Amino acid sequence: MSRNQNDLNKKVAETLNSLDNWERPNSNPYFFTKLNERIQADKEEKQSGFFSTWLQPALFTLLVFFNVYTVYNFTYEQNTEETEISAYIDLFQSESETNSEDYLSFDQ
Amino acid sequence: MEESVLIKELQKGTASAFESLVKKYQDRVINTSFGFVQNTQDAEDVAQEVFIEVYKSVQDFRVDSKIYTWIYQIAVRKSLDFLRKKKRKKRFSSIKRFVGMDIVESTVESSNYDPQESLENKERRKVLMDAVDRLPENQKIAFTLSKYEDLSYKEIAEVMSASIPSVESLLFRAKKNLKKDLEKVYRNKMI
Numbered sequence: 001m002s003r004n005q006n007d008l009n010k011k012v013a014e015t016l017n018s019l020d021n022w023e024r025p026n027s028n029p030y031f032f033t034k035l036n037e038r039i040q041a042d043k044e045e046k047q048s049g050f051f052s053t054w055l056q057p058a059l060f061t062l063l064v065f066f067n068v069y070t071v072y073n074f075t076y077e078q079n080t081e082e083t084e085i086s087a088y089i090d091l092f093q094s095e096s097e098t099n100s101e102d103y104l105s106f107d108q
Numbered sequence: 109m110e111e112s113v114l115i116k117e118l119q120k121g122t123a124s125a126f127e128s129l130v131k132k133y134q135d136r137v138i139n140t141s142f143g144f145v146q147n148t149q150d151a152e153d154v155a156q157e158v159f160i161e162v163y164k165s166v167q168d169f170r171v172d173s174k175i176y177t178w179i180y181q182i183a184v185r186k187s188l189d190f191l192r193k194k195k196r197k198k199r200f201s202s203i204k205r206f207v208g209m210d211i212v213e214s215t216v217e218s219s220n221y222d223p224q225e226s227l228e229n230k231e232r233r234k235v236l237m238d239a240v241d242r243l244p245e246n247q248k249i250a251f252t253l254s255k256y257e258d259l260s261y262k263e264i265a266e267v268m269s270a271s272i273p274s275v276e277s278l279l280f281r282a283k284k285n286l287k288k289d290l291e292k293v294y295r296n297k298m299i
Contacts, residue, residue: 004298012290016283018232019255024139025148031138032130035156039163 111175118166130159133176136257137183143256144187144248145194146237154190158183180257180267184249191241239289247282250275 028034117125137158142151161182169178240248249268253259259267265275 008291008294008298011294012287015232015236015290016286018229018236021229022256024135025142025151027135027138028152031134031152031155032127035130035159038156039160042160 112171115166115169115171115175119169126163129162129175133179134159136176137179140180140183140253140257141187141190143252144184145190150190154186155183157186157190161186174266177263177266180253180259181269184253184267188245188249235290235293236286239286239293242289243282243285247278247285250278251282251286254279 114125114129118129134155137155138148138151141154141158142148145151145154158179162179169175240251243251246268250264253264253267261272261275261279264270265272268275270278
């Protein structure tokens with residue numbers, strides 16, 4: 001076996017054994033505190049999740065409904081007003097026509 | 109506290125039971141995750157994910173199973189998920205770099221190893237871990253559980269839901285592949 005091959009084998013063996021003296025990483029004393037904070041944050045997010053999944057769409061629908069109702073009412077009132085005005089105009093016209101005829105007949 | 113009592117208390121939602129479970133297993137979970145992710149901070153993050161899942165799904169846990177097997181299974185799954193996400197992120201950032209959209213991101217990874225460890229050994233471990241990362245997934249799991257957690261073949265078989273002979277075979281193939289890979293790496297360095 002050549003010297004190069006020997007070196008190679010030695011290096012490979014050393015590398016494979018490099019985990020033998022492996023020591024665990026030091027544990028973080030605040031691990032549980034941090035974990036607890038994350039769990040609480042998750043719970044709060046779930047509660048705000050209720051707002052975004054149910055309450056928010058419900059409020060949005062209510063707002064849309066209110067807007068549609070307002071627009072409908074406004075248009076309806078305007079139409080009624082316009083009908084009333086045109087009714088007055090018609091009445092006035094018919095009255096004026098009658099009056100003029102009366103006047104004419106009186107004149108004759 | 110006996111394990112079955114601990115599980116029952118956990119399922120009832122007793123806070124102190126969860127605390128004692130975390131304190132009992134946190135080092136093992138962090139260590140297992142470290143074996144995969146090779147970074148203390150990332151290993152702690154993965155371990156947190158593991159315990160959050162334990163907390164959320166303890167109701168579904170069957171009392172007749174072993175809790176350590178279940179926790180190790182979650183730890184392995186979460187670690188592999190983390191590695192997949194990391195690889196995807198790396199691929200995406202290299203695409204961004206190629207397209208010229210790259211925002212300067214810190215590429216310096218935090219220190220992975222013990223500062224007292226010799227530089228030479230750090231180098232060797234880095235080469236070894238890169239080679240482990242190139243192993244097929246099952247071989248990687250078996251090797252990491254055996255080397256980092258020092259689990260027995262029986263325990264690895266339980267975690268991997270496999271038979272003892274298949275674990276033996278996985279470890280044998282993992283070592284053979286690693287040897288071949290390392291020879292290739294060092295030969296290329298020599299040229």
